[in-house]
Amino acid sequence: MNINMRFFEHAERNNRSFYIYDLKATAGETVFDAHWHTEFEILYAECDGMVKLDAKEIPLAKDSFVFINTEQLHQTVAYANGRIFAMVFDFELLAFNNKDFCQTNIINALKTKSSLFPQCDSLDEALCEEIKRLLKSIIDVYYSNTPGYELKIKCNLYEIIFLLYSGGKFISYEKEKHYPLAQIDYVKKAVAYMEANYPQPVTIDDLARCVSINKYY
Structure with a gap:
């Protein structure tokens, strides 16, 4: 796959396998410029805005989320003042040492991008609300420094993947071939x-x- 390296993000994440950026959003301004990276990212917004994924503009409503697949070019603009949380991690965080069903059929598919995460507008309201609850819980426990908080973060990420996998919501890469070219x-x-x-x-x-x-x- 031909990837434009000019937009590659060289970021320090303090050697953490899971990192959250707490971003200040100002109405009418760019929250972050276009870039991509090899990690997966989830945005959780506490204000209205817009996320551009490759060339596609996705509305970002208050208390909504956006999945950003690995190596996907993305940029965010705020339409109101507030905060946007960017959760960044590599799928190695969720990998298993043993080659069981979860590793070979689910995690490996995400790592190799044969399966892609969907967007909220393709999910039913009940599922979106459940994912929102899990994401808010991740943000809360991340900043709590509770002993073992890393375990809770992984549990919630596994639950999100379970909800999407069991509901058949992951997108086959074959159906999304245009995604890296936009x-x-x-x-x-x-x-x-x-x-x-x-x-x-x-x-x-x-x-x-x-x-x-x-x-x-």
Whole structure:
């Protein structure tokens, strides 16, 4: 698979296998620029906004979540003041040493991206509410520093995977082949900007502002 390394995020996560970013969201501003990484990510929002996954814009309502599959280009803009929690982890966190059914049929499929996580709009309300409850519990226990809190986080993640797997909600990669290729939207915007401003000098800073990404990407 051809992945654009310019958007790759080089982030320090304090050697933690599971990390939560508590992000301040300001209405009308970008919460984070477009980037991707090899870990899986879950966003939980306490304000309204929008998440762009590759070239697809997904509304982010207050008290909602978004699954971001590994190596998926993503960017978030806030429509109201508040906070957004970004939970980042590698599927190795959930791997088993023994090759049982869970490892070979579920965890390995997630690690290799033959199975992808769905979005909330494809789930029924009851399932969304249950996943929200589990995610809020993860956030609470993460910041509590309760002894053994890591175990509770893993338990909740396993339960979320169980709910999606048992309900047949995971997406086959074959049905989502376009998913890693949609970065072309950024190229289109940049080209359109250059065409519109052809008589004037166009800098890297100008192009970065145009597509809302960090200029170093």
